[in-house]
Amino acid sequence: MTKQTWTAAVSALLFVVAAAIVAMWPVGFVTLSPGPTHDLLAAPEGVPVVRVQGLETFESSGHVLVTTAAMTGADAPVSLPEVLYAHWAPDRDVYPREHVYPARTSADDIRARDAQLMASSQADAAAAALRAAGIEVEQIPMVQTVSSTGPAAGKLFPGDFVLAIDDTPTPTVADARAAIEARAAGQEVQFTVLRDREPVVVKIDTAPSKTNGLLPVWGGNLVMGYSYAPRIELALDPSLGGTHAGLMMALAVFDKITPGDLTGGRTVAGTGAIDGSGVVTRVSGVREKLAGAERDGADVFFVPAANCGDLADIASPVRVVSVASLEDTINSLEMLADPATKGLVKGCT
Template sequence: MTKQTWTAAVSALLFVALAAVVSLTPVPYVSWSAGSTVNLFEPVDGQARVDVQGAVTHPTTGQLRLTTVSVTRADSQLTLPEALLSYWLSAREVLPRDVVYPAGVSVDEIRAREVQMMDNSQSSAVAAALRAAGQKVVEYPMVIGVSNGSPADGNLRPGDFILKIDNRPVGSVADVRAAINKHNVGDPILFTILRDRQQLSPTVRSVGSNANASQPVVGINLAVGYSYAPEVTFRISPDIGGPSAGLIFALAVYDLISPDDLIAGRSVAGTGTITGDGVVGGIGGIQEKIAGAEAAGASIFLVPTANCPDVRGLNTPVRLVRVGTLSEAIATLEDLKDPARAGRVQGCG
C-alpha cells in the first residue's frame, strides 16, 4: 500500500468516525411537528370520551378534533441531523430546549406540571361551557398544589375548595392569603374545605416562609376553582398534557348539553387555552396543529386571535377562523352552518 493510499484510507476512516460522532451527539434543541388529533365525539373502549353526568345531554354529529404537537420528549435528546431535518421540513419547528423544558427541572416535575395544566384546563373548560349554556357555576379558591413535608401535607389536597378560614368565609385567592397572613408563625389555622362534595375542617399549623422567616405559610399553591352540579369525565390519553385543548373541551361539553347540534356533521378542529369566563388564549405550535388537522380531514380550524399573526400567508385547504372567546366560537360555528351568514365569518387575514 502506497503512502497516498494509506493516507486516504486513514482520512476516510477518520471522516466516518467524525460523522458518526456528530450524528449521535445531542444538541440543545427540541423539534415540534404535526401531532395526532383526537375526535372528542368518538368513544374509547366503549365509553364516551367526554362523559357528562347530572345534566340533560343531546346527540352530537360530526367530529370535534383536539389537536396536538409531536415534540421531542423531556427524557430524549435531539441529534444534529434530526435538528437540521426538522428545520428544513415544512410544518416543523426547532426551538431551544430551555424554552420548552426549563433548565434544572426534572422530567417528573415537567410531567406533573403538564398533568396539572391539563386538569386546570378541563375544569375551566367545563365552567365556561356550563356558563355559556346558562347553568350555574360557583367560584372558590382552590388548592392546586401541596408541598411535600409542609404543614398542609396530609391535611389539604389538590382540588380542595377553601370555603372558610377560622370560620370566616373567603371568596378569593387573595382572601385566603390575607387570612393566613393575619396569623403569627406557629399559629394553628382552621380551614373549612369542600372535598369530593363533603365539607371538612382540618387544622394546619403555619411555619415561617423560606424567604421570610416571619411570614406564615402552610405550603399550598392556590388558583380559582369551579363548582358545578354535573360531573364531567374526559377520557384522554395521559400522554397529552398542557392547557391548549381548553377551547375544544369547552365546545365538546357545550355541544353535549345544548339542544342545538353545534358541530352538525362537520369536521371541526382547533386549539386554544380557556378561562372559566370563556376567554380563549394563544398557544404554541399553531402551524403544526393545523397540519395535523388537515391530515385528519378537518374542514374548519378555530384559531385563537392571539395566534393569527402566526398563520398569515399559510397555505391550507382548511378554513381558518379567528376566535377570542367561547361565545365567539359558538356563534361562528352557527354562522358557518348557513351559507347566507358564512361569508361574514372572520378569518385571520
C-alpha cells in the same frame, strides 16, 4: 497502496467517524411535530369521552378534535440531524431546551405539572360551557397547584375548593391569603375545603417563606375556581397535559348539553387555552396542530386570535377560524352552517 493513499483513506475514515459522532451527539434543543388528535364526541368501547350527570345531553353527528403537538420529552435526547430537519420542515419547530424545560426540573416534575394544568383546564372548560348554556356557576378560591415537597403535599390537592381558613369564610383568593398570613410562620392553619362535593377539614403546619422568614407558606397556589351542580368528566389521557385543549373541551361540553347539532356533521378541530369565563388565549405549537388537523380530515380549525401570526405563511385546505372566546367559536359554527353567512366568518388573514 502508496503512503499518500493510506493517509487519505485513514483521514476520510476519521472524518466519517467524527461526522457520525457529531450527528448523533445530543444537542440542547427540543423539537415539535404534529401529534395525534382526539375526538371528544367519540365513545370508544361505548363509553363517551364527555360524561355529564345532572343535565340532559344531546347527540351530535360531527366530531370535535383536540389537536396536539408532539414534543421531545424532558429526558429524551435530540440529535443534530433531527434539529436541522425540524428547523426546515414547515410543520415542525425547534426551541432551546432551557426555554421549555427549566433547569433542575425532572421529567416526573414536568408530568405532574402538566397533569395539574390539565385538571384545572378541564374545570375551566366545563365552567365556560355551562355559563354559555345559561347554567349557574359559582366562583370559589381553588387549589391550583401543590408543591410535591411543601407542607400541603398529600393533604391538599388541585381542584380542592377553599371555603374557609381557621373557620373564617374566604370568598376570594385575597381573603384566603390574608387569613393564612395572619398566622406566624410555622403555626398550624386549618383549611376547610370542598372535595368531591363533600366538606373536608385539613390541618397544615406552615413553613417560613424562603424570601421572608416571618411569612407563613403552605406550599401551594390558589386561583378563583368554578363550582357548579352538574358533574362533568372528560376521559382524556393525562399525558395530553397543559391547557391547550381548553377551548375544544368547552366546545364539546357545550355541544353535549345543548339541543341541536352544533357541528352540523363536520369535523371541527382546534386549540386554545380557556378560562372559566370563556376567554380564549394563545398556546404553543399551532402550526403542528393545524398539520395534525389537516392530516385527520378536519373541515374547520379554530385558533386563538393571538396565535394568528404563527400561521401567517401557512396555506392549508382546512378553514382556519380566528376566535377570542367560546362565544366567538359557537357563533362561528352557527354562521358556517348557513350559506348566507359562512363567508363572514373571520379567519386569520
